[in-house]
Amino acid sequence: MFFTLRFSLVLCCLLALTTVSRAEEQYPCSNPDASPVDTLVVGCSPDSTLPIPLGWKVQAAQISWEEVVMSTSSGTVSLSIPVESISFSGAGADSLDPISTAALFYLIDAMAVRRALDSGWLTPPMVGTSRMVDVYQTGCVTRSGQGEETAFTAESGDCCVKTFLVSTPFGGGTPTITLVSSNGPACSGSYESTCEEEEALFSFIDRGN
DSSP: OOEEEEOOOGGGEEEEEEOOOOTTSOOSSSOTTOEEEEEEEEEEOOOTTSOOGGGOOOOSOEEEEEEEEEEOTTOOEEEEOOGGGOEEESTTGGGGTTBOHHHHHHHHHHHHHHHHHHHTSSOOOOTTOEEEEEEEEESEEEEEOSGGGOEEEEOSSOEEEEEEEEEOOTTOOSOEEEEEEEEOOOOOTTOEESOOOGGGGGOOBOSOO
């Protein structure tokens, strides 16, 4: 079963485009054949009107992150998300505490694809067609704190790679973003997965807090 997000509320997120020269930095979780071309700084405040799977309800929480736009010499674009850049803020930040780490990263990754479309780095497919987009991040993380103090720390190791299908429906309109595959390492000990199988994402509130 695939997850599909239809983002009809494009104003829910604030997008700051920053042209950051980071060629000298290393992105261990990224397409090894690509180079960084831009960094998008994103802040999004989801609410009950945003079409979140499984009726996920949050209050006035803002999720912020950086996404590094990577491109190969042939122009294939992928995204890399440094997990340490993710933060929560707002009066409802603690409403995110029960949400599983895998579910949060699924949502962030899907929204990251949307932001890349909005910024022009990803070109929407022609009507009736689709394209694949890969999103990379560390596969296992430590999640600490609660509410606005929540922080993610990367474990050195393998990466999570999610592939999303971006499709423009017949008749036009907002492209759909569908999770096609999710591949990453098994996490042990206190580490939490950013890349669980799709079926596991049905348990959105499962951290036992």
